[in-house]
Amino acid sequence: MTTTPPSVRSGTAPSLISTLPGPCYTDPAIFALEQERIFESLWFCAVRGADLAGPGAFRTVRIGRESVLVTRNRKGELRAFLNVCRHRGARLCTEESGEVRRNLQCPYHAWTYDLDGRLIAAPNLVRMPDVDRVAYGLRPVHLREWLGYAWLCLAEEPPSFEDTVLGAAVERLGDAASIERYRTEELALGRRITYDVRANWKLIVENFMECYHCATIHPELTEILPEFAEGFAAQYYVGHGAEFAPEARGFTVDGSAGPGRLPSIADEQDRRYYAITVKPTVFVNLVPDHVILHRMFPLAADRTVVECDWLYAPEVVARGADLAKSVELFHRVNAQDFEACERTQPGMSSRVYREGGVLVPSEHHIGTFHHWVTERLADRPG
Ligand code: FES
Ligand SMILES: [Fe+2]
The missing domain is CATH 2.102.10.10 (Rieske [2Fe-2S] iron-sulphur domain)
Known part of the structure; x- marks a missing residue:
């Protein structure tokens, strides 16, 4: 995470930096190492x-x-x-x-x-x-x-939960209280959709971390969050939530009103969208009237199951409120994102991608993720 938008970067940094090489997304041996040193070692x-x-x-x-x-x-x-x-x-x-x-x-x-x-x-x-x-x-x-979920760690000595899990929300939002105000652990499940994605888990993380693609593939989302059409705004400012378009009444597929603001969030969190990545496999989206939580289950180098929960105030679910338009917005975003990841996966095996591709400036923060993966895999003897 950086606090400097790419547009004000000093002129010395190159515009294009390298991604991971293609085999990192396809090689079963690398996936086996990730299982050992990432999924079996972290929360x-x-x-x-x-x-x-x-x-x-x-x-x-x-x-x-x-x-x-x-x-x-x-x-x-x-x-x-x-x-x-x-x-x-x-x-x-x-x-x-x-x-x-x-x-x-x-x-x-x-x-x-x-x-x-x-x-x-x-x-x-x-x-x-x-x-x-x-x-x-x-x-x-x-x-x-x-957040109402069981986080498990197979390591004999787990890493600090406070640093590696809670710390991700603090890093993104600037403090620990901001996410707690959504009281996610008290919310009820409005909808769960499971996606079987034919792509490497890292492609899904990378896609979630950047917004360069939003203007191209997310027409409904950029209607509600116009700054996402710029491609970089939200990820670059700690504590910043993307602001709803003035005409949007709620975070729904057609901008109609949602089920109503969660009572415990702060005024400055109203009409804002926040996205948090908790490495290695969780994405949390916070909007005023619900929380969307994705859990990834990487099954193979080229296959990842993603379980996505839409969580609402218990009384909203209990009264049988119509959540279809609320759920549909991010379901479409998911479908658009996962299609893009599946479109990318075969390219990872191409000879042209053997040394990898490039990241443009608004994606440079993905390089931090690549660095983190590389360090984890190199970290300890096998
Ligand atoms: S293997 Fe379980 S009781 Fe024998
Ligand atoms: Fe996306």
């Missing part, structure tokens, strides 16, 4: 807490190369474990979601774990008094809750 936004309604509800989610089981214990607290039986390694839950009554039982030889992961039963366990039920419990995964 990964996995599950929305409200999707686990009560004790025994579970979801399985893939993080890097691991399957992780997220559940609620009897006290209603979220817990996460590697989805691997400690006996002979069978996958404990094969469904994406479900509910168990009291315990998690492996379907192979019936080792049984409570919802805190302790081994509580197994055939003939009483005849094996030396077996430590905690040591042979499910392997826990670090878990933090923020």
Whole structure:
């Protein structure tokens, strides 16, 4: 993030700087390294807490190369474990979601774990008094809750959540309070759309970080946010939110009024749009009457599933308000963005892109992301 718009940059910086080389977006070996050193090492936004309604509800989610089981214990607290039986390694839950009554039982030889992961039963366990039920419990995964989501980290020693996750919002908005005012954790799910994108996850991050493409591919968005048609404004000023067009009544596909401002946001946040990237896989969009949160699940070098949640005040969802025009605006933006990413992916394998392409000045901040990826991959011995 920089506070200097490209138009006032000193004349010495070159207009075009290099991107990552094409193979970074296609090579399975590089993707495997990213799984190890990025997705399995950093905080990964996995599950929305409200999707686990009560004790025994579970979801399985893939993080890097691991399957992780997220559940609620009897006290209603979220817990996460590697989805691997400690006996002979069978996958404990094969469904994406479900509910168990009291315990998690492996379907192979019936080792049984409570919802805190302790081994509580197994055939003939009483005849094996030396077996430590905690040591042979499910392997826990670090878990933090923020914005109503479970953020998981597979690293033995996770990086600071405050620096790497909360810090991204502070870096973008200038302070920690600005995002908290949306009270995202109290909002209700109005709509969820899952996109299966045939593109590398980094193309999706890069696209989200720049606005050079907005005038070309986002006609509806630039109607509501005219400064996005300029291509650079919003990303370059810490704390700046793009202002709605005077004639826009709400953040909707046709500029009609939305469901109404969230009561806790500040006056200066009204009629403004803020976008935050929380590396490696989360995008948060804040508008006066809802929050849009994207979670990416990179599945292969050329395939990324993106789950997008539209979150509204609980009473708006409860009264069955018509959210179609509200959801449609960013659904179109998503579809336009992902189509652009899919159009770009095949070019990454072309010989002309072997050394990469270029970034224009309004995209130079993407170079910081490239630098971050490169450092992560080079960081530690494999
Ligand atoms: S592998 Fe799970 S009980 Fe044997
Ligand atoms: Fe876009």
